[in-house]
Amino acid sequence: MAEESLYKHFTPYVPRVGEEYMNSDQLDHFRGILEALKLQLMEDIERTVHTMKDEATVFADPNDRASQETDIAIELRNRDRERKLIKKIEETIARIDSGDYGYCAACGVEIGIKRLEARPTAMLCIDCKTLEEVREKQIAK
Numbered sequence: 001m002a003e004e005s006l007y008k009h010f011t012p013y014v015p016r017v018g019e020e021y022m023n024s025d026q027l028d029h030f031r032g033i034l035e036a037l038k039l040q041l042m043e044d045i046e047r048t049v050h051t052m053k054d055e056a057t058v059f060a061d062p063n064d065r066a067s068q069e070t071d072i073a074i075e076l077r078n079r080d081r082e083r084k085l086i087k088k089i090e091e092t093i094a095r096i097d098s099g100d101y102g103y104c105a106a107c108g109v110e111i112g113i114k115r116l117e118a119r120p121t122a123m124l125c126i127d128c129k130t131l132e133e134v135r136e137k138q139i140a141k
Helices: 002-006 024-054 062-098 113-118 126-140
Strands: none
Touching (some): 024 062
């Protein structure tokens, strides 16, 4: 998945011994990751808009036209996902500003540096997220 690879272009944070969780250095580290991710997503969206304008071709062959429409629909669906991710990133940056970042929204425990580096927009610790997924599976049946 494209968004998965977006998270991997940063230097991992190495906590110092006795360092307080979610201190200013850690918050700056995650703010940098989130802002870089947001910028990259916005550039991708802008590039898609320009590409779609430049490649607006009307094909006489119905198969070619259908193929083009399918490609456009897939691209728009991907951009919509990215738009939602940008909104989530902005909400996460607001959590950094309010001092809530890095703590589980459900139980209040530390989410953990490694989990946040894997998913910077995570709001739940791994235990609460696992429980949420189990509940979702039970309801879906």
